[in-house]
Amino acid sequence: MTGAVAARLSDGRLHLQHGPIDLLIEAFGAPGEVEGAYRQAVDRFGDILPTLVGELPLLRRPVGDAYPLLRGPVARRMAESVWPYRDIFITPMAAVAGAVADEVLQAMRAGRVLEKAYVNNGGDIAIHLAPGRSLRAGIFAQALDGAVELTHDRPVRGIATSGWRGRSFSLGIADSATVLATTAAAADAAATVIANAVDVDHPAIERRPARELDPDSDLIDRQVTVAVGTLPRPLVDKALAYGGAEARRLRLRGLIDSAAVSLQGGWRIEAAGTALAEMRIG
Amino acid sequence: MSDELALTDAEQKAGIIRCDACPVLCRIRPGRAGACDRYANEDGKLVRVDPLVLLAKPDLARVAFVEGSSNWAGELGKGEGAFVTGIGATTTYPDYKPAPFIVSSRHKGVDMVTVVTEGIFSYCGVKVKIDTDRYLGPEQATVRVKGEAVGHVTTAEYGSQMLSLGGVHHLTGGSKKEGVVTCDALLALCNREAVELAIDGGSTVVVQSGRPPVVNGQREERMRVGCGSAAIGMFAPQWKDHVDEVIVVDDHITGVLTEHQGGRFLDMKPAGIRVRGRKSTPGRYFQVAEPGLGWGGTNISDPLDIIEKIDAKQAWPGLRLLMVSTTGEQSGWFELDGNLKPKPKDMPEPVQRVVERIAENCEPALCTVLFMAGAGGSLRAGVTENPVRLTRSVRQTLTKVTLGGVPAYVWPGGGITLMVDVEGMPEKSFGYVPTPALVAPIEFTLRADDYAALGGYASRAVTLEDVLRGQRVRIDGDSK
Numbered sequence: 001m002t003g004a005v006a007a008r009l010s011d012g013r014l015h016l017q018h019g020p021i022d023l024l025i026e027a028f029g030a031p032g033e034v035e036g037a038y039r040q041a042v043d044r045f046g047d048i049l050p051t052l053v054g055e056l057p058l059l060r061r062p063v064g065d066a067y068p069l070l071r072g073p074v075a076r077r078m079a080e081s082v083w084p085y086r087d088i089f090i091t092p093m094a095a096v097a098g099a100v101a102d103e104v105l106q107a108m109r110a111g112r113v114l115e116k117a118y119v120n121n122g123g124d125i126a127i128h129l130a131p132g133r134s135l136r137a138g139i140f141a142q143a144l145d146g147a148v149e150l151t152h153d154r155p156v157r158g159i160a161t162s163g164w165r166g167r168s169f170s171l172g173i174a175d176s177a178t179v180l181a182t183t184a185a186a187a188d189a190a191a192t193v194i195a196n197a198v199d200v201d202h203p204a205i206e207r208r209p210a211r212e213l214d215p216d217s218d219l220i221d222r223q224v225t226v227a228v229g230t231l232p233r234p235l236v237d238k239a240l241a242y243g244g245a246e247a248r249r250l251r252l253r254g255l256i257d258s259a260a261v262s263l264q265g266g267w268r269i270e271a272a273g274t275a276l277a278e279m280r281i282g
Numbered sequence: 283m284s285d286e287l288a289l290t291d292a293e294q295k296a297g298i299i300r301c302d303a304c305p306v307l308c309r310i311r312p313g314r315a316g317a318c319d320r321y322a323n324e325d326g327k328l329v330r331v332d333p334l335v336l337l338a339k340p341d342l343a344r345v346a347f348v349e350g351s352s353n354w355a356g357e358l359g360k361g362e363g364a365f366v367t368g369i370g371a372t373t374t375y376p377d378y379k380p381a382p383f384i385v386s387s388r389h390k391g392v393d394m395v396t397v398v399t400e401g402i403f404s405y406c407g408v409k410v411k412i413d414t415d416r417y418l419g420p421e422q423a424t425v426r427v428k429g430e431a432v433g434h435v436t437t438a439e440y441g442s443q444m445l446s447l448g449g450v451h452h453l454t455g456g457s458k459k460e461g462v463v464t465c466d467a468l469l470a471l472c473n474r475e476a477v478e479l480a481i482d483g484g485s486t487v488v489v490q491s492g493r494p495p496v497v498n499g500q501r502e503e504r505m506r507v508g509c510g511s512a513a514i515g516m517f518a519p520q521w522k523d524h525v526d527e528v529i530v531v532d533d534h535i536t537g538v539l540t541e542h543q544g545g546r547f548l549d550m551k552p553a554g555i556r557v558r559g560r561k562s563t564p565g566r567y568f569q570v571a572e573p574g575l576g577w578g579g580t581n582i583s584d585p586l587d588i589i590e591k592i593d594a595k596q597a598w599p600g601l602r603l604l605m606v607s608t609t610g611e612q613s614g615w616f617e618l619d620g621n622l623k624p625k626p627k628d629m630p631e632p633v634q635r636v637v638e639r640i641a642e643n644c645e646p647a648l649c650t651v652l653f654m655a656g657a658g659g660s661l662r663a664g665v666t667e668n669p670v671r672l673t674r675s676v677r678q679t680l681t682k683v684t685l686g687g688v689p690a691y692v693w694p695g696g697g698i699t700l701m702v703d704v705e706g707m708p709e710k711s712f713g714y715v716p717t718p719a720l721v722a723p724i725e726f727t728l729r730a731d732d733y734a735a736l737g738g739y740a741s742r743a744v745t746l747e748d749v750l751r752g753q754r755v756r757i758d759g760d761s762k
């Protein structure tokens with residue numbers, strides 16, 4: 001068994017890895033503060049995966065009528081983030097990557113003065129911005145290629161992307177659904193839900209029961225997308241429209257700030273005067 | 283805990299394995315990876331899949347040796363004779379940190395050092411040789427994958443068409459999409475997967491290293507035996523007693539037996555059958571038709587179409603004519619009637635035998651993919667503090683360069699520009715980074731004293747035994 005690993009990259013960033021958790025971390029500020037923040041991140045990190053694993057059975061169970069009673073701080077972030085979606089099928093695992101990023105970011109900030117910082121957990125990113133500070137985040141999806149400028153005065157502190165090509169299974173066919181929200185965990189859960197909504201039926205779409213691929217999957221017998229062939233344009237538009245509509249519902253419920261979905265060269269942006277709306281499309 | 287870890291009989295039967303690399307303890311089905319995408323179940327064995335590490339984190343400084351496939355000539359623990367490949371060694375960018383593995387061993391009593399790394403090649407591509415005479419497209423035509431330009435048609439070699447794919451201009455010089463599609467295509471070709479290429483103004487061809495090409499849906503079986511003229515030269519004596527004329531249809535040079543030196547030498551009587559095209563030397567004709575997918579790489583489906591006229595002064599009724607392509611795949615037997623018109627007849631057995639011999643002499647048509655790249659810039663700095671000395675040492679052949687254990691051809695001139703046949707490399711040798719650029723294993727092997735002399739990180743060298751002890755490795759002695 002290999003334990004948690006910490007390393008400094010040549011450009012100064014901190015890399016933390018343990019099992020499936022892979023964090024790239026960068027903090028900005030006075031050198032002493034940055035080093036202190038990195039130390040705190042490393043200290044906090046070692047315990048995260050073992051604690052999560054201890055509650056895995058419950059974390060893999062769908063949330064329904066009862067709020068899941070979890071102990072670990074990361075697990076509780078996960079539950080909190082998926083709770084708004086309990087009317088559809090979702091498990092806390094939908095927010096695991098974002099929740100880990102949020103937790104480590106919080107550990108770094110404790111007692112430190114940082115200008116800005118981010119914790120990038122495989123594309124699900126938790127962000128800290130001091131007043132007056134901003135951060136540019138690049139978004140690269142097929143046909144959707146740009147950068148968003150995140151500023152302190154807007155309530156975005158989390159970015160997450162979901163899609164069938166990603167590491168986790170998706171019930172939908174989106175190449176990507178990128179969400180900006182108040183936390184990485186919230187963005188993570190919403191990206192999962194929106195990516196699932198980008199869906200149509202077509203023979204070019206291949207699906208398999210999740211457990212046929214991964215015996216441990218929280219999606220059990222649900223059909224997950226394993227291949228998407230070229231779809232007729234009208235069908236692409238239809239699938240994108242479903243994703244766009246879902247994103248709009250979530251935005252109007254206050255669950256997300258904005259979202260961008262992409263599928264086979266097409267894309268939709270759901271935003272209202274926010275960073276994504278101003279994103280340059282390259 | 284142990285009960286929890288044990289797999290059920292049904293799971294074991296399904297080939298599921300339990301990964302114990304981290305506390306998640308994933309159960310992994312055959313051919314799939316665990317939650318981390320780092321460990322996978324390959325034929326019931328837990329293996330680390332390394333290119334994915336690079337894929338996710340190209341600038342990873344921490345280095346973990348990965349037990350990806352490697353060409354071990356020896357057995358675990360023995361050391362001598364074993365060779366560590368760069369596959370799965372991971373790398374760092376830039377490379378001014380010492381390479382992931384600097385392995386020392388003794389070979390024939392000489393202390394040898396192999397610097398094992400994986401190179402990130404932004405300057406890289408493949409040269410593809412496609413054994414076919416079918417028309418793939420005009421020289422310089424753009425080769426596309428999913429509509430994106432990934433390379434071009436270069437020239438034809440004997441029995442083969444040559445493509446140049448990838449290269450820095452497509453990888454990073456065009457649009458992002460062009461770069462990504464190019465990188466995907468190169469990765470697939472280098473890992474010996476099939477890729478469909480569409481050539482502007484030409485054909486669609488499916489290319490896979492070590493497999494026959496499929497041109498416009500048609501699988502190529504054989505290379506031609508030679509051009510039409512060469513075929514005449516090879517088989518004229520075997521035809522002489524059974525035919526009055528043989529025309530070997532070929533897109534490059536169509537041969538006409540009685541006009542050809544081969545027929546003259548055998549005192550064959552001129553048959554007076556004139557073919558189209560431009561005469562080169564007697565009995566050898568260029569451009570008898572357009573290039574295409576018909577007879578001998580022309581666009582001809584009825585061979586009589588290439589006959590311009592039949593000279594009544596020379597030809598005679600009953601004249602026996604064989605028309606055959608340069609692969610022997612197409613053939614026809616004709617006799618001239620009273621009006622000197624060719625009429626199809628059943629081919630006599632001795633002639634049939636020579637036609638079959640043409641086919642027999644054609645080698646199987648294959649696609650070959652040579653990876654070509656420049657090991658320039660900072661990669662060398664992972665080997666030595668004085669990079670140019672590595673280049674010189676390679677030049678002087680003091681340092682042997684291999685990719686995944688396969689010796690590379692190093693081009694003369696400046697830099698370390700190398701070429702290697704991907705067919706001999708271990709499975710899944712190549713990876714990529716989002717730059718986009720390919721990641722390939724590369725090993726530099728040289729005498730330990732030479733290594734120290736060129737400013738190598740000799741103090742970083744570890745023994746082969748240490749590598750074998752400290753790292754999970756997969757022994758793959760029988761892999762290609």
